[in-house]
Amino acid sequence: MVKRVQEALDQAGVQDTVTAAGIFMPRGHFGGAFAGGLIGDSVGGAVGGSMASAVGTGFGAMAGMKAVDGAADVPERTMVAVSDSKVYGFDTEREHGRHPTDLVFALDRSDVEAKVHQRVNVRVLELIHGPSGDAVELEGPRLPGFHAGSVIDALHDNR
Numbered sequence: 412m413v414k415r416v417q418e419a420l421d422q423a424g425v426q427d428t429v430t431a432a433g434i435f436m437p438r439g440h441f442g443g444a445f446a447g448g449l450i451g452d453s454v455g456g457a458v459g460g461s462m463a464s465a466v467g468t469g470f471g472a473m474a475g476m477k478a479v480d481g482a483a484d485v486p487e488r489t490m491v492a493v494s495d496s497k498v499y500g501f502d503t504e505r506e507h508g509r510h511p512t513d514l515v516f517a518l519d520r521s522d523v524e525a526k527v528h529q530r531v532n533v534r535v536l537e538l539i540h541g542p543s544g545d546a547v548e549l550e551g552p553r554l555p556g557f558h559a560g561s562v563i564d565a566l567h568d569n570r
Contacts, residue, residue: 412509412558416492419501419511429499431565432492433558434509435536435549437485485515489549491536493565498523498538500547516547525566534559536566 412432420427486502490511493499498518501511522542528535533550536559540546551559 412490413492415509416490416499416501416511419514420492420499423514427494427497429492429494431558431561432490433551433560433562434503435485435489435491435551435557435559435562436487437489437549485547485549489515491549491562493520493562496520498525498566518547520566525563527563527567534563536563 412434413429416429416432420429485500488503488505488509490501490503490509491498492501492511496519498516498520499514500516502513502515503509504512518538518540522540524539524541526537526539528537530550533552536549536551538547538549551557551562553559
């Protein structure tokens, strides 16, 4: 992922060196899946028994995730990259692995406070812009391949 982001920055003419990159979802993504799954299970069970309950759980979970993602200020899969001076956020596309597309945000690290909240299956990352107080709220899965931990570690390294 670091290589992909570095290539995107190089192509854009940005002179910076990325040290970490990972995939994050909008805050509430997995909570939306949980709530949607519960509702889908209840509706499916009321309509047609255990098979409908199982199908309802699956569709409800997907609908819950999509609802949260659709209401968020960030893309449903945001590639966050960290350099010594900046924190970048890119929209992504999935073609032979995740690739960064459009730049969504570029924040000076000196102006950003990174807060991390530990949850059962995710880590919530808040990037709070000191001068404005605005926050980018994301959650990184604890699953391998997303590299959320690498980004969080890089954000907490001394600058």
